[in-house]
Amino acid sequence: MSQATEYIKEVRANLAQRDGNQAEFLEAVDNFLATITPVFEAHPEYIEANILGQITEPERAFQFRVPWVDDAGKVQINRGFRVQFNSAIGPYKGGLRFHPSVNLSVVKFLGFEQIFKNSLTGLPIGGGKGGSDFNPKGKSDGEVMRFAQSFMTELQKHIGPDIDVPAGDIGVGGREIGYLFGQYKRLNGFSGGILTGKGLSYGGSLVRPEATGFGLLYYVDAMLKAHRDDLSGKKIKLSGAGNVAIYAIQKATELGAKIVTVSDSDGYIYDERGIDYKVVQQIKEVERGRISEYAKRVSTAEYSKGSVWEAPIDCDVALPCATQNEIDVDGAKLLISSGVQVVAEGANMPSTPEAIKAYRQAGLLYGPAKAANAGGVAVSALEMSQNSQRLAWSFADVDQRLQKIMQDIFQKSADAAKQYNLGDDYVAGANIAGFLKVADAMYAQGIV
Structure with missing residues (x-):
């Protein structure tokens, strides 16, 4: 058994011991580990620095109570989460999901995938994810607003334009982003770069919904x-x-x-x-x-x-x-x-x-999620750029940038697969291409 294989096996065993009850997270890690051995065979310095041990452990994770009052006047309690997984190449970036299935394992799986997805875009954004087990289906606008305001009251302590920039995901669309942004502004003043997926009237980007x-x-x-x-x-x-x-x-x-x-x-x-x-x-x-x-x-x-x-x-x-x-x-x-x-x-x-x-x-030709669905976070990062410059780009301009980013993501995945003699394995190619950029940054920054 090679040094790389032994190392990966050891990291996986440690995760199973620590996070054995987190099925979704471990599934995401296993899918990644199954493709990454050639990288560690080519880069033994990553083993010495235990890059894999570092990258599979979030830099920090928050769980918090979200109390709110429904239309009948009854106090409801939900759980909120934010996992700030990796900031080696930029501020944490990833959506918020409001769905009954949300728990720490789901948020960690999404955040882990987000590291490599964001890396593949070529833009300077790290990986994070968050959400709540709140279900917006069947809720009135007033109930969604009160929940979102309570959720943001806690979340705002941990985010910022150069720290962590959330966006939407399942259950979090334009309505929810608006309420979240409004509460952040109420507590901290206007900051256009604090959330992406915003409405066009207050700093959003064309093409972000699409x-x-x-x-x-x-x-x-x-x-x-x-x-x-x-x-x-x-x-x-x-x-x-x-x-x-x-x-x-x-x-x-x-x-x-x-x-x-x-x-x-x-x-x-x-x-x-x-x-x-x-x-x-x-x-x-x-x-x-x-x-x-x-x-x-x-x-x-x-x-x-x-x-x-x-x-x-x-x-x-x-x-x-x-x-x-x-x-x-x-x-x-x-x-x-x-x-x-x-x-x-x-x-x-x-x-x-x-x-x-x-x-x-x-x-089959198979395009994995971290590559094929990266368009949303790519335009979120473009929205951050427009907010920073106080500019608003045209639909055609943003769409053209998006198309180029997605073509580049495919090409990076194809090139990485070819480099490691993996044929048309675009899963391994995406994992390797996304990982190498983050691993190089982590190695350069030392044990932090």
Whole structure:
């Protein structure tokens, strides 16, 4: 057994002993460790400095109580979290997720992934993540506002434009960002760079709402073109109906592909003629309704209960844009038998390890989340730049920068895979390319 293999095994054993109950975090770490051995074989100095031990331990993590009053006058209590994972290349950057599934393990898994995702963008931002087990679904605007104000009252003690800049994630859209920003301003004065995903009227960036969905398609387009193909005429199976999914549908349509499914936690829509993103946007973002409404408004659409990944629908490309572990090995095998050529992840860790193994065995082109869905944080960093300069760039300017960043992310991943003789393994390529930049910075800065 090589020194690198022994070292990685030792770090993993220490994590299991410390964090054995954090399944999501350990899954993310295992997916990363499975690809990184060649780097430590080439860089024994990283072993000496225990870079892997450092990078898998957050620099700090906060858990706090969030009390708020509902519309009935009853006091409710939720938990808030912020994990500041790594600041070697810049201030902590990562979203806030409001969802009942949020716990320390989920936030650590997201924050760990964010380190490498942010590194891949080429922009000077470190990795962090946060959120709460609060569920905004079914809550009034007043309840969401009171919760957000209480959450920010504690969070604001630990963040700042040059320290930690949160953004949105699942359950945190424009409404929630507005309330969070308002409370921060109330307590600290106006600071445009404290949150990203803001409204255009108070420092937000054009393309930020579209960024993750657009970026996902720019990444897929780059991956296909590297294999002498493109999106024109491709039939795409997609999950989710939130921000990422909506704008992925829009950009896919613009690039000549056809999205035939969209879903939420209750069921999915299938429309052979193609999904209309504007109808989805009206139902989900304006009316905050369920995706079943789509079939009532579009005569060619069919609604079914259950997971879209259990439905035998032929497709060329699959874009999971809902949540973690939504595609298991059976879902992966069904995709393969349905003719899929490409899987690219719009959500964070939506494929189980067994599903990823099935993709690889089938020879699919596979774009992992840390690369394929980095468009959101990329434009968040561009929003930070505009805030710092007191400027507002045009839609076309930001979109062009986003497209270039996503093309570069693919190329960095492809180049790293080639450098380490890993063929078209873009998972390993993304992990290695993202890791090397952070590891070099950590090594240069010493034991801190």
